[in-house]
């Protein structure tokens with residue numbers, strides 16, 4: 001754990017006890033089994049807003065506390081432990097980052113206070129295909145006399161059913177594959193021509209497919225500069241990746257704790273199974289790997305807070321290392337629990353399912369290893 | 379027939395028969411272990427019956443027990459010819475644990491009466507068997523099992539709980555490992571009994587898996603009767619019987635490799651799901667090299683199966699090498715699932731609904747289900763214990779008693 005400030009430690013303790021008491025994995029399971037379309041419970045979300053988590057990144061002048069990304073990570077890690085489902089990440093991290101990084105004063109004033117009080121729920125609508133590849137953006141935005149007309153579709157839009165405003169990456173010039181010619185737009189989720197449908201994913205979280213059919217966006221809906229949205233999009237994505245790393249750490253750390261507990265309590269051959277060296281060593285390797293991954297995860301969040309110039313390297317390192325650790329940890333969670341691990345009644349499966357989704361979001365391990373290689377000049 | 383025919387003549391005759399008898403309506407059907415022949419597919423029943431009449435459900439078994447008395451190479455030809463027309467042999471799945479495990483063990487340990495009563499209905503796929511071995515506190519350490527069988531003269535009375543019993547809720551018979559002498563050392567007081575699942579006092583409760591289905595159960599014995607005539611092997615010698623049975627299980631799993639005929643190859647999946655260069659190669663160098671590592675592992679596994687079979691001169695014998703093969707088959711099939719998900723990307727994280735096609739959804743379910751392969755039939759770790767002890771002669775540290 002990074003050397004946390006007093007305030008950060010307080011927030012962590014608060015998040016830990018709130019998540020384990022008010023929003024434990026049992027709540028997530030109940031939500032899953034209820035099949036509600038929104039995929040999070042309103043009271044859970046209301047309590048998060050109440051605790052001020054939606055304002056962690058938002059400057060004080062817009063109603064937030066501006067405590068930064070490491071602090072946000074501390075909260076996400078605790079939520080990741082319990083698989084707590086909420087739009088906190090989509091709206092208050094990704095959405096707020098987009099407005100803070102790319103928005104003009106008017107956009108900040110109109111949106112950020114509402115992100116903080118929860119009356120606006122933002123989400124980024126980016127991916128169009130089955131692999132994360134921002135430059136492949138093809139959804140078209142054509143200029144018209146009063147603004148733009150959007151046509152195309154987005155998939156795997158996080159909390160897309162609950163969102164009130166979509167931050168849409170669109171192509172204003174060039175062709176799919178070019179980084180030039182991408183622009184960001186703010187589109188009301190209930191605008192005419194926007195059609196949303198929920199997707200049923202293995203992790204039971206809220207994702208939507210969103211179709212844009214001649215959707216009219218006024219010129220003040222352009223977020224950032226025309227055609228030059230790619231760089232700021234990457235900056236937004238790096239914040240998303242770093243934040244997701246913290247959630248992944250929580251999910252993996254909980255999987256580790258469950259496994260360690262089982263190693264100490266399950267008996268076979270007259271001894272606890274943790275006394276078999278094959279398993280003891282495996283736990284030792286997993287623990288070491290968790291420590292190494294944590295360093296990368298925290299370094300990425302700190303690089304963002306410090307405004308370092310190697311944020312891209314740091315986030316790719318974090319996402320790749322966290323992906324690898326969570327992948328292995330989620331497999332070992334099942335393996336070391338034996339038959340119990342395979343049952344739906346036990347929680348291991350929920351962690352395994354969530355693990356693969358987190359691993360693939362915003363670029364999987366391979367994506368970030370390739371990106372890291374490119375950034376290092378290989 | 380097999381002695382009088384040349385190999386290619388044999389193949390031709392098999393081909394003709396398969397072409398004339400496999401119902402084409404089944405060619406798009408994907409068989410699974412959970413298939414319950416409930417009569418909803420008349421052609422499946424017809425095909426089962428035709429295969430059973432030929433003895434090709436369990437083709438290497440003697441004809442008197444419902445097999446066809448074929449050699450292993452001949453049986454392989456039958457399998458290949460059935461695959462060639464997009465067909466499958468439904469009998470091993472319909473018989474549950476019958477063809478792969480219980481049958482071969484009865485062949486070895488059973489009385490003539492037991493062989494005559496049980497083997498033909500297994501070979502024809504008419505009777506499904508489950509295996510009640512594991513208990514809540516006896517998994518890898520199977521010998522610590524607690525289910526009691528009291529001797530009542532011509533029968534035993536069973537009391538206890540089994541768990542993870544695959545197919546128990548749809549099986550007609552069960553092979554159960556029970557404690558017949560609580561005073562002897564753990565492994566010396568165990569017997570293997572067989573009993574029908576519709577006996578009074580037998581109850582099953584399906585358990586839902588992470589992949590969604592409920593193919594296994596908790597099985598309870600509450601004063602359930604098992605006839606002495608269905609004790610397999612001598613009293614209190616059940617441990618030897620089950621050791622043999624588990625070798626057959628491993629054996630049956632060693633070939634459970636990546637390449638089912640109905641599965642799309644990773645090369646084809648890659649063409650459809652990831653970006654490729656102009657020359658057709660996968661653009662993502664990292665993914666490409668991991669796919670190749672996997673395909674090399676797959677090939678090494680297949681070659682090793684071939685080599686061990688050849689060294690046994692076509693006489694596929696269960697051996698300690700089965701542990702090596704079980705673990706390598708597991709690695710290959712689990713890696714294949716992970717790579718398939720990765721290739722599909724966000725199309726590979728669907729659970730249900732129209733946003734994902736059937737193949738995508740099946741790939742996810744199969745990935746989840748596949749996590750069990752390194753757990754059942756002796757876990758990955760238990761296989762390694764067997765290799766280090768039985769093949770390498772290293773001292774045993776955990777499996778005492």
Ligand SMILES: Cc1cc2nc3c(=O)[nH]c(=O)nc-3n(C[C@H](O)[C@H](O)[C@H](O)COP(=O)(O)OP(=O)(O)OC[C@H]3O[C@@H](n4cnc5c(N)ncnc54)[C@H](O)[C@@H]3O)c2cc1C
Pocket residue numbers: 266268269273276278279335336337338339340342508509510511512513514516517518519541542543544545594750753754755756757758759760763776777
């Ligand atoms: C899908 C599925 C189907 C099954 N079908 C059947 C069936 O039909 N009939 C039946 O009787 N059983 C069945 N089983 C049960 C299966 O055989 C057991 O799950 C298996 O033996 C492991 O036992 P366990 O689950 O109690 O795990 P445990 O034995 O408690 O093992 C927990 C972990 O400890 C490890 N471990 C245990 N001992 C050692 C050791 N000495 N050294 C190193 N590591 C060790 C294991 O490998 C595992 O990772 C099935 C299981 C599954 C998942």
